[in-house]
Amino acid sequence: MTQFRHQNIDLNILYTPDKKELYKRVERAVNLGYDAVAINYFVENIIQEKKSKKPKPTVVNPENIKLNKDDVKKLQEICPHFTQYTRCTWILSDPAAAHFAQTHKEVQAYDIQAVLPTNEKVLHMACNQLEVDIISLDLTESLGFHFKRTSIGVAIRRGLHFEIIYTPMINDHFSRVNIICNAQSLISICKNKNIILSSACDNIMLLRAPADVSNLCCLFDMNQSYRKATVGKNCLNVLSRAETRKTAKGVIMIQKISDLKKHQRHLIPDSSSDSDVVDLNSDKDEESSSDEELICKKAKAE
Amino acid sequence: MVRFKHRYLVAEVNFADGRLYDQNLNGKMIYKCLLEALKENFGDYGYGSIKTNLRVKYVNPYTRIAKIRCKRDMKDMVQAAMFFIKKVENVPAIFRTLHCAGSMRSCQKFLVEYNQQELAKIVRACKDPEEKRQMLRSINKSDFGDDEFDDNLDIDVLNRLHGNDG
Numbered sequence: 001m002t003q004f005r006h007q008n009i010d011l012n013i014l015y016t017p018d019k020k021e022l023y024k025r026v027e028r029a030v031n032l033g034y035d036a037v038a039i040n041y042f043v044e045n046i047i048q049e050k051k052s053k054k055p056k057p058t059v060v061n062p063e064n065i066k067l068n069k070d071d072v073k074k075l076q077e078i079c080p081h082f083t084q085y086t087r088c089t090w091i092l093s094d095p096a097a098a099h100f101a102q103t104h105k106e107v108q109a110y111d112i113q114a115v116l117p118t119n120e121k122v123l124h125m126a127c128n129q130l131e132v133d134i135i136s137l138d139l140t141e142s143l144g145f146h147f148k149r150t151s152i153g154v155a156i157r158r159g160l161h162f163e164i165i166y167t168p169m170i171n172d173h174f175s176r177v178n179i180i181c182n183a184q185s186l187i188s189i190c191k192n193k194n195i196i197l198s199s200a201c202d203n204i205m206l207l208r209a210p211a212d213v214s215n216l217c218c219l220f221d222m223n224q225s226y227r228k229a230t231v232g233k234n235c236l237n238v239l240s241r242a243e244t245r246k247t248a249k250g251v252i253m254i255q256k257i258s259d260l261k262k263h264q265r266h267l268i269p270d271s272s273s274d275s276d277v278v279d280l281n282s283d284k285d286e287e288s289s290s291d292e293e294l295i296c297k298k299a300k301a302e
Numbered sequence: 303m304v305r306f307k308h309r310y311l312v313a314e315v316n317f318a319d320g321r322l323y324d325q326n327l328n329g330k331m332i333y334k335c336l337l338e339a340l341k342e343n344f345g346d347y348g349y350g351s352i353k354t355n356l357r358v359k360y361v362n363p364y365t366r367i368a369k370i371r372c373k374r375d376m377k378d379m380v381q382a383a384m385f386f387i388k389k390v391e392n393v394p395a396i397f398r399t400l401h402c403a404g405s406m407r408s409c410q411k412f413l414v415e416y417n418q419q420e421l422a423k424i425v426r427a428c429k430d431p432e433e434k435r436q437m438l439r440s441i442n443k444s445d446f447g448d449d450e451f452d453d454n455l456d457i458d459v460l461n462r463l464h465g466n467d468g
Binding site for chain 1: 316318378379381382384385386388394396397398399400423426427
């Protein structure tokens with residue numbers, strides 16, 4: 001399992017088909033001091049009806065929304081540890097649609113899974129059952145319901161994180177009032193834990209530096225000792241939880257030897273000489289079954 | 303005697319057009335837009351409690367860095383007001399907090415380190431080799447005060463000098 005050593009993370013940078021614009025956003029974030037970003041792709045109307053002849057909802061392959069290798073190299077000159085992740089956010093208004101999202105192959109290929117519930121029912125289900133990492137809430141309007149301590153407590157015990165998006169606060173007066181009001185009630189129920197702050201920016205001038213963002217929690221009545229974790233440690237927890245979804249119950253993981261990185265080569269017991277590994281790489285087609293190696297590890301209980 | 307406690311915020315002004323310096327930048331501009339932001343976000347109470355205490359102590363237009371002094375209890379409020387600033391004198395710009403310290407002296411210590419790192423970054427980003435050579439030469443001159451320029455002084459040496467990357 002990879003060890004994450006990022007300090008400041010922005011888990012929500014909106015995806016645009018325009019690669020130049022996307023690069024601008026990520027570059028701005030890196031210049032401000034973030035060392036990892038997640039590029040966010042929204043999936044709407046995920047429900048699939050068998051009888052209707054409407055075309056299936058298309059989901060972009062996660063490899064296509066990432067930045068090019070050249071762009072990443074340029075960014076790594078500014079910040080050596082820079083990495084990018086992909087994130088898929090399902091907009092759910094119907095509990096029945098959730099099952100489809102959970103079995104959709106291309107949706108599951110994304111690194112991080114998030115859900116944006118639009119009503120109380122879906123929020124309750126997301127807290128209790130859904131296999132997601134982030135519950136993102138639209139706090140810009142008054143919610144129309146109160147957060148329930150029981151269901152949110154379950155979500156925290158399962159390791160889900162709640163996301164507060166800060167960019168609408170900067171421009172709009174009413175959404176500022178609503179976000180402060182809703183976030184205060186959410187944070188008081190969460191007891192300062194499992195909260196992440198992210199940007200969801202569509203304009204680079206709305207991005208803010210991590211120190212400023214974590215300081216924003218003083219408006220949300222958050223305890224001072226928990227503020228820094230909203231852009232740091234909690235986001236790392238999201239990443240490590242997202243990685244355990246690819247494993248079997250967080251204990252066993254199957255990986256191809258050819259996918260192993262250089263510093264992980266020592267995990268293979270038989271490859272005393274490097275030449276064996278090179279051979280495997282060259283004739284993949286002959287021995288595809290022996291290419292796979294079980295690597296067992298105990299997941300750290302968080 | 304109990305001392306009156308202050309906090310000093312070190313902030314960098316980032317312009318929308320990405321320019322690296324602005325000669326017109328001065329303390330008055332920053333003070334004005336800070337007070338406006340405080341008034342807008344914290345109302346009369348925030349404005350009144352900070353007005354007498356807020357000072358812009360230092361502005362460097364070439365590095366776009368400003369030091370802002372405020373009452374210790376009000377530091378969170380000032381920083382939160384800085385979050386909402388969109389314009390400095392009708393020019394789209396944002397503030398980025400770099401450091402927060404209890405005295406002017408520790409701010410200065412931080413700034414020396416920070417500026418050295420930034421200098422190394424600028425040299426590394428420079429693409430024209432002749433320009434780079436000239437930059438390294440002038441840095442060498444100002445650092446050690448000698449005119450002799452060692453041709454072997456490349457960027458790695460510069461990094462080690464400034465404690466960047468270990």
